Amino acid sequence: ASESGAGGKAGTTLLLDEPTNHLDADSVSWLRSFLKGHSGGLVVISHDVELLADVVNKVWFLDATRGEVDLYNMGWRRYLEARATDEKRRRRERSNAEKKASALMAQADKMRAKATKAVAAQNMAKRAEKLLAGLDQVQVADKVARIRFPDPAPCGRTPLTARGLSKAYGSLEIFAGVDLAIDRGAKVVVLGLNGAGKTTLLRLLGGREKPDSGSVIAGHGLRIGYYAQEHETLDHEASVWANIRHSAPDTSEQQLRSLLGMFLFTGEQLDQPAGTLSGGEKTRLALAGLVSSAANVLLLDEPTNNLDPASRERVLDALRRFTGAVVLVTHDPGAVQALTPERVILLPDGTEDHWSDEYLELVELA
Template identity: 35%
Template structure:
């Protein structure tokens, strides 16, 4: 599909790619990795012809359609969300425009022969439109939007109302619906919550085209890609397998290189000592010259690949707090008519490292802001424990950095009696070294600003850290720094992240925020998923949902007593009564859809009949009926899908009376 031949690219004196060549095949799942600034985005832009190589070529098979999700906001066309997403399927949009123009011409044309020609052209266009999936496009667009976290009521909103993170989701939805042959995704997970991220993984798993991804989420790469392209030493090196396999191969490669380099170094030292010792002895002249030539001809082994390992640094620990960090009692919070919490309670202890999970809009950020004191509850009480100090991190805090200061000046502004070496150690741990500490804040990337804010926060840490998406814009090396620091942190921690690796490494408790309720699960993210699976199995065994507050199943789950069978029969009967109206409506919609489809077929037959145009009668009425029928079929199809989904949801969530009050 793509062949890179002798690629070279530089910006001024900075060389990104020395001559490098490789080939990408159909259905490849590729992760593109490398340090920040190594040329990943530049490679994407060269593939899309937005930039050009200095030497060499990137050859793309003729007819290949490329979809590119960049980190830049996409231009909007002043449409609704649903219209904006559908507009990305350009061939269908063009067909729709042509069909609409033909309909207008047909409605105004009087000449029978011209009408016949127009009708024939319209029929061909409609056939292409149907074959290309035009009539299913809207339902596909809605499914993708919902998968990425949009609600049905959002579909008619103006796209210009969206904030940056939601705009990126919209851009991703637009590209996925377009179904390109080659999908280039530059940091697609940055603005997704966990549920949307899991949906995207499943979507990409079924994707039929070639995928190339830049991502700093190693779990995402492990689940999606089967090949890694690593930018190393200004070349693009292919590795088989996912990200973990790449790291393992790379470490083995480094170990071999280090051993070979050490062996060569010793040989060179021995040779140089011999030359120095016998340089001026006539009897050894021939041997000396031979060894000099050996050194000159020796092909020097390049050193190991640049290590991704981070500098070890012991961050200062906070002052010790009381056992209880924070206590929430009967908390109520709403935004206008939208109630987020109605009487929740929560107690956090000194040793808690809590990850908040839940669908977008469930109230995770609201809970974090309540705990941080950024917002106040409408009712209820928040009480901090003895000697508790709080520090809050969110993306908007990057704007609080002084753009005229350097990295060093920002960190030095917090210094009291800390030594210069200590301050440099803090910056070094967060990957600022050498001339990088003299960079102005105004020229820092988003990831560099995040690192600087986190370094300042952890330089003299509070004993209760509250972090909202701290890994956004951080590369894997910087995430490792944060992970190690939070693992060693001896205070309490509450954080939101879509980085499952970070949750697994740091959290000892997961709180699921769901419909205004807090459900606590001890352990990390894998433990949480395991307990959710147990609950699902219990539901399937008992015909209901286990609602054990601590996420643990009860010993009695799975036992089938006479009483339980009676209760299950009650559940089935009640479920039948509750869903009767939906099932009856589905039957009605199916009948209406069958009738409307047959009417559409009859109208299409009439519109394709040349005799109709020769007579010239009722053509506007036929076209109007056809347009109305088309809209009716689409509406009925959408309603049937909604009802079927609603019924399926009720089947999955029906609960046994024996467990409703657990």
């Protein structure tokens, strides 16, 4: 939460859920500046730690372990230090209390052997139980999805080719005459300003839309895994279980349950409609579908959006290890560096070039 600044409508309280998702660098910069200058209140949920460091002056931490909300009346960086200090204190207090309780219980056990001391032993045991009951639960380490893309299915030398792709929406031409060939194991980044057609190109390659002209040609053994930034590959009316079953109809129930467990879906959550999941949960479910696909060409549209920092690192590590082909659209320079691309496609012209780290400056602008 934040209450600082001097812009926007006076007295207005803004409620923002992941406001920097899908924004290019210029838009993110503008939004940060606007929020810093906003004179009203601000309640924000975000995985963008730079945004939090810039604009908040209070933090509400929802501690699932203790079932409580902790208020930290300070900025983001000081909050991280204070929370770490609090957790160390809780662990120290709990450790000391457990040692005392253990000693009391041991003494109570000895005293129970004598009938004359049975009441005293019982009182001592109650003291030990009360000592432990009054302690805060220690914060357990946040669970993180275990993400690893599977070994790609065998395929020909060039599993995916596009020739002369053109697409327009009404009178608005997105791009025209785009050619590309995705070789086995190729790593390709697609760059372009907002509206240049990056997402549209992936949708065409993945068969989600048809081009106005040109063709997409499937090579020998092609198996595509498509991740959409808006989670359109999920059936939002169907359950988590139905979605993963649809993604991998030939996989055993035990293997699918194990896979969902790796992505932190267990118990009653398997029956939950996908449309009711949070943004991060939808991302994890969509990624689980990719993992089950044995795809040899991954089409990834902003795969690190909605993820907490720890889960993002797992996705980046999975990208580093994947030996199949990847066509990546992202505003995340870290994702590009993890991919170590060989080529870049610049839209809307469809120009292709060998990758150079000089293009990293364009990633956040794309």
